[in-house]
Amino acid sequence: MYLKIHCDYCGKSWEVYPRGDVLRLIKEKDYRCPHCDAKIDRDTWEEMIYILHKTKRINEKLASDHVNKHNALFAVSFIADHLFTCPVSDLDIPDGCPNID
Numbered sequence: 001m002y003l004k005i006h007c008d009y010c011g012k013s014w015e016v017y018p019r020g021d022v023l024r025l026i027k028e029k030d031y032r033c034p035h036c037d038a039k040i041d042r043d044t045w046e047e048m049i050y051i052l053h054k055t056k057r058i059n060e061k062l063a064s065d066h067v068n069k070h071n072a073l074f075a076v077s078f079i080a081d082h083l084f085t086c087p088v089s090d091l092d093i094p095d096g097c098p099n100i101d
Contacts, residue, residue, distance in 0.1 A: 001056050001077070003048060010036035016049075018056050051078075 003016040012035040031045035032038065040048075058076050066073040 001052070001059065003052050005033075005040075005048075007033040007036060007038050009033065009038045012036070016052070018052055 004013055006013045014034050031040040055076055062074045065071040
């Protein structure tokens, strides 16, 4: 399980894998795009990491229920199913929202 983050500013993506505890990952500098250095809001980053770890725990519980209680095996993942657009007025970028036409 991992987060795949797409930066709409530069059009590139990167992955974040859960390693160690939640606090360690929150303190890392991965809340910036490694390609263009665009920043994700700190509170939003913390929430994303919390959801990643919570989802990992849920999947571990589902696997445990399968092994120990002989329940059907399930797995949970979250997939963005829409393309967002951003109003030009909400951005500090003179050209508006790049890569969305």
